[in-house]
Structures are given as C-alpha cells and as structure tokens.
Amino acid sequence: MRRGTRYGALLGPLLAGGATPALVTRAARGLGLPERGRYAVVVLGTPVPDAAVVKGPDADGSRWWWGAAEGSPGEVGGSPGAAEAREGGREVAVVLLGPAGPGRAAARLRELGAGPGGVSPVVGSLAQLGAARRLAGTALLTCEPGSREIVRLDERLPAALLVSRPELSTRLLAEVFGPLLTLVPAERSLLVETLEAWLECGGSVGRAAARLGCHRNTVFNRLRRLERLTARSLSRPRELVDLVLALDVLRLSSAPP
Template identity: 80%
Template sequence: MRRGTRYGVLLGPLLAGGAPPDLVRRAARGLGLPERGAYAVVVLAGSVPEAAVAEGPDADGTRWRWCGPGDGAGDVAVVLLGAAGPPGALARLGKHGAGPGGMSPVVGSLAELGAARRLAGTALLTCAPGTREVVRLDERLPTALLVSRPELSARLLAEVFGPLLALVPAERAVLVGTLEAWLECGGSMGRAAVRLRCHRNTVFNRLRRLERLTARSLSRPRELVDLVLALDVLRLSSAPP
C-alpha cells in the first residue's frame, strides 16, 4: 500500500499537535508503536524513492511510519529510533537518495510529534537550493534561527555583504569561495590554498580584500560570526554567489 494512505489519518492529528491523550493512545495502537520512546520526525521535499519508505524494522530496530505530503512539503516520516539513533536513520535516507529534508530533535513520546514536525520543517529550510542533503536541526541551529526570521536575514546579508554583492558575479564568487574554503579548512591559509589550487599568498590577499569590503576582520570573533552567518544566508539564497 502506498505511503500516506495507511497511516495518514492516524498521524495527521499527532503531527498537528495538541492531540488529547485518548487520541494519542488510539493512534499508538493503530500505528503499532509505543506511546513513549525515542522519536524523530523527518520532512522531505519533493518525491521520495519507494526504496526509502519501508516501514522497518531496520537492522538496528528503527521503525518508520510514513504520511503523505502536507503544508507544501513532501512526505513526512515518524521515526521510532533504533540503536544507531538519528545518524542511522539519516544514513538510510542518504543511501536511497531521499532529500532534501530535515530531521527534528529527538522527542520522548508520540504526544510531542507536533512540535517535532514544526522543527523538522525548519531544518528543511536550512538546506541549500539544489542539494539532496537531509539535515538534523540540532546541527543547524544558527542557520535555523536565520531562516526563522527572513526579514532579519535579509538585513544581515545587506549589512555585512552589501559591498561584496555589488561586485560582478565572477569576482564575488572567487571571494566567497575563498572564504568558504578557509572556513572548511579550519582557518588554515595553507590548507585552503591546496584546496583552491592556488598560492597561499593568493588566499591571504583575497581574504584581506573581503575584510576591507565588509569592514570586518576574520581575527575578531564577533565579526567572524557576522561573516559566517551572512555566508549562510547567501548559501540559502536562490541566487548564486
């Protein structure tokens, strides 16, 4: 039976939140799941491969209950986590090419699925356009704060990266790519140069120019936070860097 047709009626009220205790108990029986346990909600955008939607149990005991699309998103899964925890569930989704998607923090009961559903939706919003990643909210909290307040995100981007965004796209992409590489290499000029296949001094000069344009220093922690958050906003933008 196609996902969503079997469990949608039972999962719908739980995912909406505020279900009374007697409804939670009836839903638990109908779903074949315990009222209390280590649960997470996954929200996926777009179509999901059939191979990804088996109910389980998986090898580690993880069990899945799928619900059809809702709120403009793709399929939603309630996951009773097994021994491998959230990483195990994410590995299964990645193996089958499901995504982009977001996973909620772990909650302790079916009665908490409403809040988990909302947080999973927020996690989905932190996925960059065009990616197939499925991400945990707990690993994207700063970015989740940004997507939760789009008007402030837009202001942050304009305030921090305004002069950078005024450059021609190719020039801007070089500076943004250098900053990304430097951050991914733990602030090492040498490692960033190897990744970018250029001289260490080239990385240094690009980053100094970026500092001048943004009026922020990579060596000052608070100003570095501004740059990292603005970079996240730019990454989530539909426009290329």
C-alpha cells in the first residue's frame, strides 16, 4: 500500500542527526513513536526483503520503520508502520526494540536472508537516531566483502576502529603482514588459513590441525613460519594483538588473502 513521502520526511531528519527538539516531537507524533525508548538502527547493504516490511509488531514486540536518511531518495511506501527508502543504495531501519533487544533484531534479519547489515548499539531516544545510524553504518563496513553477515557493532568494536581509520588500517597491514603479502597467493592463503583456524580453536594446535585436516606438526611449522615473516610472536599478547588486527584488515579487504 503506497503511503507517499510523509514517513520518509519525518524519519529523514532524525536519521541525519541534529534534529531540533521541536522536530523530534513532531516526528514522534507523526510516526506514533515515543520520544524516549529503547531504539536501534539497522543499515543493510542490499535491498530489504519484502518479508521484513511487516504490519504491526514482531513476535517479540519490536516495531520496525524503514525510512530514508537526509539526502537519500525520497520515495516511501510499504505497510502501516513501515517505509521503504535507500541511503546511497543502503536500506535503513529504525527499530523500537522489544524485550529481546538488538540481538533478536539481528537474528530476525538473518532468518529472512537479509544482509550484509550492521546493527547499532541501543540508544535511549529518537534524538539519538543520527548517531545510531552512523554506528550501524560502521558496523556494516566490518562485514566481509561478498558476505551476507548481519553484525552488531558491539560485537565488532576492534574491526570498527580499523574501518573508521582506513589510512591507519592500510599502514597496519603493511607493517605487520608486509613480508607475508609478498608470497605467492596460494602460499599466503595457506598461512592465513592456518592462523585463522588456530585463533578460532582458542590457540590449540591439535584442534586447528583437526579442522584443517593435517598433522599438528604441520600447523606448528606454518605458525612458526608466520612468526618469522611478521617478526611477531603468537605467545606475546601485544604482538598477537597486532596479528589479529592485521588479519581483520586483510579479511575486510576486497582482495583475497
């Protein structure tokens, strides 16, 4: 059912940030939302699935409004309580959260096959939606290229710091993984895959070997080689942090490892 541009006009200034108190009050009345409440913002990198634009509250009581941020295309439509629009090709939603919180909002989008997408931390009022939208957009940037991930910013804070300062991320990658990046792609991928498996297995060489389908000595030798190439030790916490952050930069790069 087409609803015109009214809902986009109300949501846009809130999502852009800096709305005056009078505008916040007018938007709250027009949208039927409380000025204060538990809100999150979702930013999707692909078109929102039709099933996500629902009538009435979700099963957990959360309510969704899909709407345009300031400066995005203005056409708005959908079911009551929902407005479709795009922010530079991205879909933006305001969620009045139910008891299950933002985790349930993220899970719902995954169930619908949406993504990639970022979910902001919880904010306490409509006046804070602009900041929440920016944080949700940052969370989206931490999704691996080509993935369908739905991620919450609070689960990706180190990676969010990296994508927020791309010039430092590039420097970190070159400083930590520079010698590794000079290897032929197959050789480089093998070492990166081994490091990822070792990290995901909690630093257990045996479990990493089982996951990779090789002997534990093979894993051990690959990790020692990686330490030599990067001049960093996996047993030294600060140096391990360097390796983990560089791995995140590599993961978020459009280039394969």
